[in-house]
Amino acid sequence: MTPVLRAEQLSKRFGGLQAVQGVSFSVAPGEILAVIGPNGAGKTTLLNLLSGLYRPSAGRLFLGDRDVTSLSVEGRCRLGLGRAFQIVRPFPEMTVHENVTVGALFGTPGTRLHDARAQAWTLLERTGLIAHAEKAAHDLTLLQDKRLEVARALATRPRLLLLDEVMAGLRPTEAQEAVALVRSVRDSGVSVLFIEHIMPVVRDLADRVIVMDQGQVLAEGPYHDVTQDPRVVSAYLGTPLTEVT
Numbered sequence: 001m002t003p004v005l006r007a008e009q010l011s012k013r014f015g016g017l018q019a020v021q022g023v024s025f026s027v028a029p030g031e032i033l034a035v036i037g038p039n040g041a042g043k044t045t046l047l048n049l050l051s052g053l054y055r056p057s058a059g060r061l062f063l064g065d066r067d068v069t070s071l072s073v074e075g076r077c078r079l080g081l082g083r084a085f086q087i088v089r090p091f092p093e094m095t096v097h098e099n100v101t102v103g104a105l106f107g108t109p110g111t112r113l114h115d116a117r118a119q120a121w122t123l124l125e126r127t128g129l130i131a132h133a134e135k136a137a138h139d140l141t142l143l144q145d146k147r148l149e150v151a152r153a154l155a156t157r158p159r160l161l162l163l164d165e166v167m168a169g170l171r172p173t174e175a176q177e178a179v180a181l182v183r184s185v186r187d188s189g190v191s192v193l194f195i196e197h198i199m200p201v202v203r204d205l206a207d208r209v210i211v212m213d214q215g216q217v218l219a220e221g222p223y224h225d226v227t228q229d230p231r232v233v234s235a236y237l238g239t240p241l242t243e244v245t
């Protein structure tokens with residue numbers, strides 16, 4: 001089956017610093033893939049290369065069969081790459097429903113306002129925000145805010161959703177709710193690639209884990225395999241990954 005996304009030898013250099021070097025991987029349809037690694041490993045830079053925020057210094061990126069290496073953020077979004085944070089951050093004065101409506105209008109040009117509004121109601125139902133639809137975005141709690149990020153990204157009708165540390169700052173019970181939300185996104189047919197530092201979340205959510213260190217892929221495989229890998233433990237300065245928070 002054609003992967004949803006395929007990165008071939010992606011690299012990004014900032015002046016003298018090689019932030020990402022020769023990274024290759026793919027994401028299968030319906031897969032949840034985690035990208036982990038110590039601080040400065042290149043995870044966020046990689047996500048920026050995938051979403052189109054950065055142009056690679058070398059390498060190529062495919063969405064399905066399409067080479068999107070030189071496409072903009074918007075172009076990739078319209079081909080099915082959704083990112084929480086990708087569009088502008090939520091408009092704080094607008095309601096939750098209005099914010100998701102904007103996502104729907106942005107993701108599919110030509111969408112009629114009436115249809116975008118209807119789609120937004122459906123997404124608020126799916127993401128557990130329906131009771132807060134008329135609240136201003138700035139009145140949401142952190143967990144509701146994360147839900148709004150996911151709802152806005154889903155409004156662009158992605159085939160692959162990119163999430164950058166969406167669990168950060170959540171209490172453990174809230175993180176479990178967020179895990180359930182991401183699972184439900186996958187169950188609706190959307191692949192997910194997420195960066196995460198909280199290891200229990202990675203363990204519970206990821207079908208496969210890519211470990212980055214110093215811009216390169218250090219290990220790749222199921223959670224239990226990569227976390228036992230001595231090279232991975234050593235990259236985390238000897239801290240067992242079960243204790244990394």
Ligand SMILES: Nc1ncnc2c1ncn2[C@@H]1O[C@H](COP(=O)(O)OP(=O)(O)OP(=O)(O)O)[C@@H](O)[C@H]1O
Pocket residue numbers: 014017019037038039040041042043044045046
């Ligand atoms: N815009 C930039 N200009 C220059 N250097 C950058 C830029 N963005 C990132 N870097 C550098 O690239 C390296 C990788 O950074 P990146 O943020 O991708 O790592 P990370 O794995 O996401 O780290 P963290 O887990 O701390 O967020 C770091 O050395 C960082 O200082």
